[in-house]
Amino acid sequence: MKTIENLWAHLALLTVNLIYGANYVLAKDIMPDYILPNGLILIRVAGATLLLWIVRLFIWEKVNRKDLILIAFCALFGVSLNQLFFFNGLNLTSPINSSIIMTSNPIMVVILAFFLLKERIQPLKITGVIVGTFGAVWLILLGNPHGSGTSSILGDIYIFINSLTYALYLVLVKPLMSKYKPITVITLVFTFGLGYIMLYPPVWTELRLVDFSAIPAFIYWEIAFVIVAVTFLAYLLNIFALKIVSPSIASSYIYLQPVFAGVFAWLFMSWLKADYVQDITLEKVFCSLLIALGVYLISVSSKKQKRLEQQIKS
Numbered sequence: 001m002k003t004i005e006n007l008w009a010h011l012a013l014l015t016v017n018l019i020y021g022a023n024y025v026l027a028k029d030i031m032p033d034y035i036l037p038n039g040l041i042l043i044r045v046a047g048a049t050l051l052l053w054i055v056r057l058f059i060w061e062k063v064n065r066k067d068l069i070l071i072a073f074c075a076l077f078g079v080s081l082n083q084l085f086f087f088n089g090l091n092l093t094s095p096i097n098s099s100i101i102m103t104s105n106p107i108m109v110v111i112l113a114f115f116l117l118k119e120r121i122q123p124l125k126i127t128g129v130i131v132g133t134f135g136a137v138w139l140i141l142l143g144n145p146h147g148s149g150t151s152s153i154l155g156d157i158y159i160f161i162n163s164l165t166y167a168l169y170l171v172l173v174k175p176l177m178s179k180y181k182p183i184t185v186i187t188l189v190f191t192f193g194l195g196y197i198m199l200y201p202p203v204w205t206e207l208r209l210v211d212f213s214a215i216p217a218f219i220y221w222e223i224a225f226v227i228v229a230v231t232f233l234a235y236l237l238n239i240f241a242l243k244i245v246s247p248s249i250a251s252s253y254i255y256l257q258p259v260f261a262g263v264f265a266w267l268f269m270s271w272l273k274a275d276y277v278q279d280i281t282l283e284k285v286f287c288s289l290l291i292a293l294g295v296y297l298i299s300v301s302s303k304k305q306k307r308l309e310q311q312i313k314s
């Protein structure tokens with residue numbers, strides 16, 4: 001029975017990262033010709049918030065008022081700033097670069113946990129942080145030096161900031177996840193996040209510029225995919241998987257995102273307006289391997305540290 005549960009958990013995680021891999025390409029297809037990035041952010045977050053509230057009505061849980069302050073900070077970094085930098089960055093750079101840079105997220109979590117949660121960093125972790133950070137910075141500095149492809153330094157920097165804000169969110173949300181049900185936390189985080197985004201004037205300006213009558217049917221399907229699959233379904237599948245497997249196993253699937261993004265870029269090449277496959281270069285592959293190696297060293301160090309702590313306790 002447990003083997004079957006594990007299989008379903010891994011299939012769920014595989015599906016989540018397939019969704020994320022497709023999102024880099026499909027969201028890029030929506031912007032900027034049909035909807036500008038800030039307008040798309042408002043549509044996505046509003047739609048996801050509505051769906052999350054529908055689910056939460058069936059799984060109600062009371063929240064302590066004093067925790068709303070922390071939830072508000074989580075929303076600032078995990079939804080508003082995170083989404084603003086991601087979609088504006090993706091609008092400027094390539095899906096390939098975006099997916100590679102996002103794999104640096106576990107490295108940022110380790111660094112922030114050290115400063116905010118005072119978690120110890122072992123020598124192997126330090127090595128992993130240095131190697132992974134070098135790979136991410138090198139990728140950003142590559143930019144688009146030969147004028148080919150669709151990547152840009154500014155877009156890469158935005159994606160890097162997006163990854164950093166999401167890492168900060170993961171560190172801040174940790175105590176809330178241990179206190180409340182995940183659906184409770186994420187619904188309130190999205191609710192506060194939607195409030196912040198609605199205060200940002202460009203989202204309304206760009207939404208007013210959208211000619212919804214001129215948007216073809218397939219673009220509406222892509223928008224629905226961004227709202228329902230990327231935000232709502234992927235989160236629910238993550239919750240299901242985390243009940244069965246450890247967070248370290250779940251996070252390891254992030255390395256598949258650049259692969260899936262590359263596959264979807266190739267599959268949709270005849271459909272999309274830009275050829276994103278040309279953004280895959282040997283240098284970028286090497287940078288992604290450096291980031292993956294850095295995160296691998298961090299995960300190995302974490303496992304060793306946990307074993308040592310268990311031995312001390314026993």
